Amino acid sequence: MDEQQDKKIVNRDVLKWVIVGLAGFIIICLVLGVGVWIGAEKAKFSYRWAENYNKNFGGPRAGFMNDLRRFPAGDFIEGHGTFGEIIKINSDLVVKGQGDVEKIIIVSPETVIQKGRDTIKKDGLKVGDNIVVIGSPNESGQIEAKLIRVLPGQPPAQLQP
Amino acid sequence: MQKELKKTSVRPDPAEPSAGLFDRIILAIKREQELYQTKRLLLIFFCLLIVSLGIAPFSWTVLVNQAKASGILYFVSVTIGNLDAFLLFWKDFSLAILGSLPIMGIIFFTINITLMVFAIRLFLHKKHILIDYLRNNFTSFNALA
Secondary structure, three states, X not given: OHHHHHHHHHHHHHHHHHHHHHHHXXXXXXXXXXXXXXXXXXXXXXXXXXXXXXXXXXXXXXXXXXXHHHOOXXXXXXXXXXXXXXXXXOOOEEEEOHHHOEXXXXXXOOOEEEEOOEEEOHHHOOOOOEEEXXXXXXXXXXXXXXXXEEOOOOOOXXXXX | OHHHHHHHHOOOOOOOOOOOHHHHHHHHHHHHHHHHHHHHHHHHHHHHHHHHHHHHHHXXXXXXXXXXXXXXXXXXXXXXXXXXXXXXXXHHHHHHXXXXXXXXXXXXXXXXXXXXXXXXXXXXXXXXXXXXXXXHHHHHHHHHO
């Protein structure tokens, strides 16, 4: 009788550890999966950004000799958000962000632009403003902005000379 | 002469071991083993503590620098400041934050903290043994001085 109870307790312990192991394995798989997916998204955006650099910015990134070894500079480029200084305003915005990478930000009528507590129009933006952009990448290696927030005061520390 | 030689050559009967000698020997061996284990634990504890404390400022600096460079702090602050927009465009917000996570910095700092916690846990788990050992050594050192 006692032996049977002991066996039951051992079986319960084994089952508990199997469940814990499986749960851990599933969590690790999920985290890895999310990491791979995000990496793939960044790689896709980086590829499109490089493919369309000539069209978007009027010349190859590393000069006309096209030094491909310099691309991408460090990590892949983030496509769902950016931050940095506005260096040009035309129909879209050109922002110089991390690693001196220029990105074209498409501003649509639905884009929310915030400065402090106020919501402003695109005309309220000026060259030299430091902004944070949240949006989604398009097929041309640009970011379609959903939200733009103008940062007050000093530019982000890593963009200072 | 021969008598004297006989007297000296007579070997006395071996003395009976005192009662409990075997137990005392076993106890002494056990104590020695415990002392060795305590020394080993103390060495591991100090090594872990010194290594984890030594690399803590470095790992913290790496984490902070990577977090600043990645812009995650801006994305998080924008998310907190615009919760209504976050509910609408949660996917873009989430991907912006996840994509800018300073992974290497987080891993490095987490390993550092884990080492530190493990060292402290080791100390707390065996604190009576370790404190007793340290106290004994300290008093004997003071007596020598």
